[in-house]
Amino acid sequence: RDDLDARLWAFKGESFVPHGPADSEPDGLIVLGLGEDCGQHQDLLVNLDLKVPVFANKFARVAEIVVEDPTIRAAARESFRFYR
Template sequence: MTKVDFYILPSADPSARLDFACKLTEKAWRMGHRIYLHCSDAAQRDDLDARLWAFKGESFVPHGPAESEPQGLIVLGLGDDCGQHQDLLVNLDLKVPVFAKQFARVAEVVVEDPTIRSAARESFRFYREQGYSLQDHRLQRL
């Protein structure tokens, strides 16, 4: 059964989600996980791509878009097809992707922005109704 972790950040800034996704991705990658970062649109994916290149000067997180790196260790994708990925899904969209159930773990990143918070509540209800194992992590600082 898929385990879903909600990371609740102490910020109202939507861009904090992308910064946290970079940190989470680096940590998971260093632990040997394959990560699929699901973005809401191409602009968000491009922003996340730029942040992954620059978020930490001393580290390198190998990643690429799903179109050119479909089986890569860290893939940034859109739409309803995540290919063969099934380890860790970092969902940055405001809705639960149709393929979420094929992953061992799902990370939902939440900030205090009303739109994002409301979408996260809907996602939490969906996951709970589907019987997923849920955990929330209220971070005190970024």
């Protein structure tokens, strides 16, 4: 979470999207979280893990990043079957 937070802060100033950690009630639309509690956020989950979070069914939409790595592609296929 800290690495993603640092990257978002370092991104172009004119493209900044307010964000913050889930455990501090961020002011922005982007909430960075780890663990098994998604709080009150239920619109879009961008899952960066190889497994489906236990709270994924609470979200209206889920997005996952898939790259050419065979391990990541296999995990994404499993996740897709679950989401379906």
